[in-house]
Amino acid sequence: MSAFNLTPSVPLTFILNGIPGLEAAHIWISIPFSTFYVISLLANFMVLFVVAKEETLHKPMYLLLCMLALTEIGTITCIVPKALCIFWFGFKGITMDGCLTQMFFLYLSDATHSAILVTMAFDRYVAICNPLRYDTILTNARIAKLGLVGLIRAVLLVLPVPLLLRRLPFCTNPLILHTFCEHMTVVKISCGDTRVNEIYTLVIIFMTIGLDLTLIGLTYVLIIRAVLRLSSKKAHQKALNTCIAHISVVLMSYTPFLYSILTHRSGQGIPAHVHFLLANLRLFVPPILNPIIYGVKTKELRDKVGKYICRM
Structure with a gap:
């Protein structure tokens, strides 16, 4: 058995299998992968470019949109280039350090993204419940500080994940049935005791998804209470319309992630490629x-983006 155990003198290399059961279709699957990646980059870089160029958009809400765009660029860039190397060239190997680095930056982007969504909910709360003081409460400097706090929280929560994984023993050339180093997928192929890792995973989920969803929910309770106090239905509709974009983003960000977690932990009868599709859906x-x-629901941003597109 000792021949199959990792020793300190042997550098560990994981094997990223790709999509379990669909290896023969990797070339075809790479087409939507690369297409979605390019579209994502173009859309998010367009937001960053337009907000940077237009001084009229140098406002807290658009600063938050830029933060959101940066985390989304970071998330997909952690995953897609390596996945395309697997699909196109069959480069399935990834070192232990490479795997842990990918995992760290992926979950760092996720946790920061979640913190930004909370800040955006607070932005909507101030805009609806205290509009006269909006400019004094939410300045660009304050938004930047809140973004930094979210980043620091993400680093502190995510950093133990690769450190705890590094202490685990792994069999030689362990196979990861995925296109990227997903934490629980890597934990399951360890040859050692993974209870600490599994408990800390629950801690992170509670401290990010659980806490942030609770804060967003409480914020919208206060928003709805304030909206119901308005006298006219037109005022109700105008106030709620300002929240539609944020609510849509929250639902799209958290729903696939929560469903992926539930199926990963309890969906033993679900095929492996379904787990893969769910994991990539949220990404x-x-x-x-x-x-x-946000381009459709925010007239100011939509007009500025349209102006630059027409110039091309």
Whole structure:
């Protein structure tokens, strides 16, 4: 048995299998992968470019949109280039350090993204419940500080994940049935005791998804209470319309992630390629649709984007 165990003198290399059961179709699957990646980059870089160029958009809401775009670019860039190397060239190997680095930056982007959604909910709360003081409460400097706090929280929560994984023993050349180093997928192929890793995974889920969803929910309770106090239905509709884009982004960001977690832990009868599709759904959908949603629902941004597109 010792021949199959990892020793300190042997550098560990994981094998990323790709999509379990669909290996023969990797070339075809790479087409939507690369297409979605390019669309995501173009859409999010367009938001960053337009907001940077237009001084009229140098406002807290658009600064938050830029933060959101940066996290989404980071999320897909952590995953897609390596996945395309697997699909196109069969480069399935990834070192232990490479795997842990990919995992760290992926979950760092996820946790920061979640914190930004909470800040955006607070932005909508102030805009609806205290509009006269909006400019004094939410300045660009304050938004930047809130974004930094979210980033620091993400680093502190995510950093133990690769450190805890590094202490685990792995069999030689362990096979990961995925296109990227998903935490629980890597934990399951360990030869050692993974209870600490599994418990800490629950801690992270509670401290990010659980806490952030609770804060967003409480914020919208306060928003709805304030809206119901308005006298006219037209005022109700105008106030709620300002929240539609954010609510849509929240649903698209959290629903696939929560469903993926539930099926990963309890869906033993679900085929492996379904787990894969769910995991990638949560990675691809928000970066593609979020810029479109805010572009459609935010007239000021829509007009500026249209202006630059017409110039091309």
